[in-house]
Amino acid sequence: MSRYPRFLWTAILLTLFAGCATSPASKFYTLSPVQAVEQSVEQSSGGHSITIAIAIDPVTVPELVDRSQIVTKLDANRVSIDEFARWAEPLKKQIPSVLAADLGRFIPGAIVSTYPQRVDDNAYRISIDVQAFDSSTNGTVTLAVIWSVRSPKGGENVSGRSVVHESAGGPGYDALVKAHSRALASVASDIAVAMHSMTGKQR
16 A cells, blocks of 8 residues: 555544544533522411422423423524533423422422322322423523412312523523523422412311
8 A cells, every 4th residue: 555545544534533532522401499498488478387298290391492402592583402511311300300399498398299209199289381491592591381280189279370581690501501490490489379379278
């Protein structure tokens, strides 16, 4: 083999190795419950504690964001799907877990579980339909959720819709993910208020 083909193959291999060496590493993100609740629903309503079981059913999310990559909106008609910024777990699993933790903080004494769970007939069941889970490149997030709470044994049912807009307050995916976590806490607060009203009427 002449030295020219050998030189060509060497140059190709070096180029391939250089490309691999410069590929960005993937980063993985998780939603998180609020670190502290300034005032629980019970504290703001006279200090009553609620000891109840709550079960969150499977959560639905828009297909656009139901993927491992983080999706951001560029404008009304375009999105960006980042191959190197990913969710550590599916949103369908993260969202109910975070809401369960938030509800546990907003309703002291509540025992909150997520699907698949074994609960008895005395548990309140919560359905969550996420209509929008938007991350914008302008540093804001939007969360729109239709939720319903079903009382045990044929009691009163309550439904609602929460729409939350949160500013990331900083650049990058870390700030956007934290903003989504705060938005979920707002949804949990709305549900907790509704549940307090339901349980108060049953006393």
